[in-house]
Amino acid sequence: MPELPDVEGFRRVFAEHAAGARVRDVDVLDAQVLRGVAPARLRSVVRGRRFGEPARHGKWLIAPVAGDGEALLLHFGMTGSLVWDGEDRPRHRHDRVVFTFAEGELRYRDMRKLTGLRLARDETESRAALGDLGPDALSVSRDELGRLLGGLRRRTKSALTDQSVLAGLGNLLADEILWRAKLSPHRAAAGLSRGDLGRLHARMGTVLRQSVEAGRVPPRPSWLTGRRDEPSASCPRCGTTLCRGRVDGRSTVWCPRCQPT
DNA sequence: CCTAATGTTTGTGC
DNA sequence: AGCACAAACATTAG
Numbered sequence: 001m002p003e004l005p006d007v008e009g010f011r012r013v014f015a016e017h018a019a020g021a022r023v024r025d026v027d028v029l030d031a032q033v034l035r036g037v038a039p040a041r042l043r044s045v046v047r048g049r050r051f052g053e054p055a056r057h058g059k060w061l062i063a064p065v066a067g068d069g070e071a072l073l074l075h076f077g078m079t080g081s082l083v084w085d086g087e088d089r090p091r092h093r094h095d096r097v098v099f100t101f102a103e104g105e106l107r108y109r110d111m112r113k114l115t116g117l118r119l120a121r122d123e124t125e126s127r128a129a130l131g132d133l134g135p136d137a138l139s140v141s142r143d144e145l146g147r148l149l150g151g152l153r154r155r156t157k158s159a160l161t162d163q164s165v166l167a168g169l170g171n172l173l174a175d176e177i178l179w180r181a182k183l184s185p186h187r188a189a190a191g192l193s194r195g196d197l198g199r200l201h202a203r204m205g206t207v208l209r210q211s212v213e214a215g216r217v218p219p220r221p222s223w224l225t226g227r228r229d230e231p232s233a234s235c236p237r238c239g240t241t242l243c244r245g246r247v248d249g250r251s252t253v254w255c256p257r258c259q260p261t
Numbered sequence: 262c263c264t265a266a267t268g269t270t271t272g273t274g275c
Numbered sequence: 276a277g278c279a280c281a282a283a284c285a286t287t288a289g
Contacts, residue, residue, distance in 0.1 A: 001267050032285085059268080078268050079286080094286090112285045114268060131269095154278055163269080172267050217267080225267095249280070251266080264289085271283080 001216070002076035004137055004168030004208065007059050009215025010074075010082035014054040014063060014106065017084045021101045022050050030096040033108070033116035036129075042119055045070055046099070058133050058167025062126065069122045073129055077114035083107045137168035138208050142201040149189040149197070156192065156200075157185035158248045168208075171250045172217045172225050177204045179224040179235075184259040185247050228253045 002010075023046050028039035045065065051072075052064035061082070063072040074082070083092075086104050097108040097117060108117060120126035135144060148166055152159045159165050160174045169177070178185050180203035183196060192200065211217045219226040224242075227233040233242045235255035243256050 003267065006267085075268085077285095078266070080268095110285095111287070112266090112268090114284060114286095152277090158278085161268095170267055249282095250268095266287090269284090271281100273279105273281085275277105275279085 001078065002059060002080055003170035003173050003211075003217065004056075004059060005173075005211035005214065006081075006216050007056055007061055007076060007168075008138075008212045010076070011054050011056045011061055012215070013082050013084050014051075014061065017104065018051050018063070018099065018101065018106050019053050020050060021103070023047055024100045024102060027098040027100065028096075029091075029098065030113070032113050033096040033110060035116045035118045037117075037119040042097075042117075045119060046072070057130065057136055058163055059170070060130055060133070060167075071120045071126050073118040073120055073126065074108065075115035075117075077110060077112060077116075079112045080108070080110035080115070083109055132164045133167040134163065134165045135167065137166050137204065138212070140166065140201075142198060145201050145204075146194075146197045149192060152189040154189060155186050155247055156183060156189045157252065159189040161248065161250070169204075171252075172228075173207065173211070175228070175253050176217060176224050177207050179253075179255060179259060180207060182258050184261045185252050185254055186261055224253060224255075 026043045026046050031039050034042060050066040052066045055062045059075060061074040065071060084104055084106055087100060092109055094109050094111045095107045096110055099106040118129050120129050149159055157174050157178060160169050181199040183200060217225050222236050227236060234240060235242055235258060238257050240255055240257040242253050245252050
């Protein structure tokens, strides 16, 4: 589930409840989700300290620990979430790490444990841990998008979902944006015209803004995302039966009429 | 039992 | 090097 809009929602949860608050304790319920940090170190570093204002880059949530430049880096894989709840409320079976505060607790929840939590000591380590992420999809300009995709002979969908090219788009968003921009996911990125790129950038902005507001890619019937799970879905725009296939090993849905190759 | 799932990493081969 | 593809990771649902 988590793509840029979902993580933006988690950022809001963090900002509202945890930013500026003192961490009373850290419960590591499943150490498997900790990457490169032992439960004891996470606990000793974070306990008693305050969190600063959270940031987001692509699908990563960055939560600074006030004081010495450390930061908690959270990734949510395919099934993760960040939930605020009362201390007295029962824990969920998939709560893996819980930060407790005076007012309640912040729960890192994840069914599959495909990614996880890291702790960076400073800005340098933060950058290294995040790898080579491209610019965030929400703030990229049209010209920048053109530069990023220009010269790439790979298929457009593959380029859009490559986090080192552009950070934040996942499988659902890429399909939704390509459908709105009337571009086939199979077309080579380098082959897009100025007009194609302009449309792609504009539609990406619209889809992202509306999704961020909802904290998810909203499965509205007027969106491709709202139809893709139906057995014989039709295009919300033209009624043509949608096509399904695989691009980059991911399930891909497109309209053969609106998005010709 | 088998398959697929909205993510990332790693390895293989062209 | 760039790109496509498969597998691996862990877990659940159908």
